[in-house]
Amino acid sequence: MRGLVFLLSGALFGAGLHISGMTDTTRVRGFLDIAGTWDPTLAFVMGGAIVPMFIAWRLTPGRAPLIGGVFPARPDQDITRPLVIGSILFGVGWGLVGLCPGPAIASLSYGGWQGGVFLVAMLAGMWAMPPLRRALDRRGARA
């Protein structure tokens, strides 16, 4: 049952990224290129995606997930340094090529070697983050 929920969710996510054009880096970079010929498509994708999610969040209070467990608690709303610095770093990488994690994975079947290189580098970055963070924390503690 859990596997089915995850499979369905992933398939809807992938189909949505595909038909919306969000696996096309020229469209994504076109959205970020506000000083050039701006492509507003990404704003429509974001807006369209927020509607079902907004409704879903409204349905969570007083209920439990279908397969059991609890809904994720609201995390602390602290604006931390990792949140800001991490988001800036992500934005730079996103702007350089036009791929973020979802589309990078969704386009695996047609992304060619370029998509493969990006994906491997991205996974390496994700894998390297926890030790990197520990090293930074140690330096921060000494300073």
Next chain:
Amino acid sequence: MEIAWLWGLLGGLLIGTGGAVLLLGAGRIMGASGIVGGLVDGSGTHRGATLAFLAGLIGAPALLSLAGWSATTGATSQIWLLILAGLAVGVGTRFANGCTSGHGVCGLSRLSLRGLVATLFYIGAGVITVTVLRIGLGL
């Protein structure tokens, strides 16, 4: 293409529905970087379900392409750019605890301040990067 915004809206609705299925079905937040990152660094739970999610995420676009709805990524062939960008996206999204789907779609729809701040910073950084690359370096 004139109707790109309409396909964008429809695709967005599908993405949001995928997020709603995962939230209401399994109580999980549909964040691509969180789900994949958890698998990569071993911090994630439910490995089998995560692999099923990835099968859907990769399989649906593959099937659509086979059915004739083809797409291309049009990504650069500059290998150093691909490596640098991939590393930045990988490290950055894990530091920030989320990306476009987690902070953007799931966070904004929950009226999360952290989601909003993250979204403003990654879009801002993306806009500056694209502008500098195009105007400054002609890429």
